[in-house]
Amino acid sequence: MIGNPFHVLATINSTNNYAMGQVNAGPVADGSTWFAMEQTAGKGQRGKQWLSEPGENIMLTTVLQPALTLNQQFMLSVAVSLGAYDFFSKYAGEETRIKWSNDIYWRDRKAGGILIENVLRGNIWQYAIAGLGININTPKFPEHLANPVSLRQITGKTWDSLELAYDLCRCLEERYSRLHPAVFDTWLAEYKEHLYRLHEPALYKINGEIFQGTIHDVLPDGRLCLEKGKEILELGFGEVEFIFAT
Known part of the structure; x- marks a missing residue:
C-alpha cells in the first residue's frame, strides 16, 4: 500500500x-x-x-x-x-x-x-x-x-x-x-x-512565440493536442509553456 x-x-x-x-x-x-x-x-x-x-x-x-x-x-x-x-x-x-x-x-x-x-x-x-x-x-x-x-x-x-x-x-x-x-x-x-483549459482559447508559448491556442485532446502516450491557427500540434512534455494573464 x-x-x-x-x-x-x-x-x-x-x-x-x-x-x-x-x-x-x-x-x-x-x-x-x-x-x-x-x-x-x-x-x-x-x-x-x-x-x-x-x-x-x-x-x-x-x-x-x-x-x-x-x-x-x-x-x-x-x-x-x-x-x-x-x-x-x-x-x-x-x-x-x-x-x-x-x-x-x-x-x-x-x-x-x-x-x-x-x-x-x-x-x-x-x-x-x-x-x-x-x-x-x-x-x-x-x-x-x-x-x-x-x-x-x-x-x-x-x-x-x-x-x-x-x-x-x-x-x-x-x-x-x-x-x-x-x-x-x-x-x-x-x-x-478534469483537464485545465480543455476547449478554452488561451495563451501559450513555443520557441519564444506567444500565441492563442486551444487544447483539444491528450493522446494515450501523453502528447497534448493544441490547436494553433489551422493546425493541430502534438506536443511532448516541456515543449509548450502555459501563459497566464498578469
Missing part, C-alpha cells in the same frame, strides 16, 4: 533525492513513502525548485513498482494525477483541475505539482519515484511566483499537513491498486474531463 511504511523526515534536501538514495542502496518495498517537514532543495519539473516553510505543506515521495512497460509511463502519470485530484478536490471543491501534464490547479492557480522520476535496470522499469508537493497552509506566497494558491487561502482554514498527507496516500493507493491497461481508456477520459 502507498504509505506503508510511512516515514516522517524532519529536514531533507529533497524527498525525491532521499527516496532515490534508498532505492540505489537496496530493495525498497512498493509504496514506501517519505514525508518531509522541511525541504531545503525541493525538486519541481524541468529543474525548478520547490520550497516551503517547515510543517506548512505536503512534501512527500512514494516509491512505486508499477506492473507496466516503459511505453506505458503515461498510465502511471494519469493514475497519480487522478489520485492527487481526488484528494485536493475533496477539500477545495469542484473548481479543482489537472493541468497537463500533472499539476493540480484551482481556478487559474497552481495548488500542487507532481514529479515522477524513473529507475531503470536495462529495459526493466524497476521503480517510479513519485514526488508530490501540495500547498496546504501557506498564507501568502512570494510575489515573484506567478500563480500559486494554498488550501488555506481557498478555504480560510488551517490544516494538519501530516494528517492530510496520510489522506493523500489513501487517495493515491485507491487509484494505484487498480492501475491496469484495461482501465486506462476510462481513466484517460476522466483525466480529460
Whole structure:
C-alpha cells in the first residue's frame, strides 16, 4: 500500500533525492513513502525548485513498482494525477483541475505539482519515484511566483499537513491498486474531463512565440493536442509553456 511504511523526515534536501538514495542502496518495498517537514532543495519539473516553510505543506515521495512497460509511463502519470485530484478536490471543491501534464490547479492557480522520476535496470522499469508537493497552509506566497494558491487561502482554514498527507496516500493507493491497461481508456477520459483549459482559447508559448491556442485532446502516450491557427500540434512534455494573464 502507498504509505506503508510511512516515514516522517524532519529536514531533507529533497524527498525525491532521499527516496532515490534508498532505492540505489537496496530493495525498497512498493509504496514506501517519505514525508518531509522541511525541504531545503525541493525538486519541481524541468529543474525548478520547490520550497516551503517547515510543517506548512505536503512534501512527500512514494516509491512505486508499477506492473507496466516503459511505453506505458503515461498510465502511471494519469493514475497519480487522478489520485492527487481526488484528494485536493475533496477539500477545495469542484473548481479543482489537472493541468497537463500533472499539476493540480484551482481556478487559474497552481495548488500542487507532481514529479515522477524513473529507475531503470536495462529495459526493466524497476521503480517510479513519485514526488508530490501540495500547498496546504501557506498564507501568502512570494510575489515573484506567478500563480500559486494554498488550501488555506481557498478555504480560510488551517490544516494538519501530516494528517492530510496520510489522506493523500489513501487517495493515491485507491487509484494505484487498480492501475491496469484495461482501465486506462476510462481513466484517460476522466483525466480529460478534469483537464485545465480543455476547449478554452488561451495563451501559450513555443520557441519564444506567444500565441492563442486551444487544447483539444491528450493522446494515450501523453502528447497534448493544441490547436494553433489551422493546425493541430502534438506536443511532448516541456515543449509548450502555459501563459497566464498578469
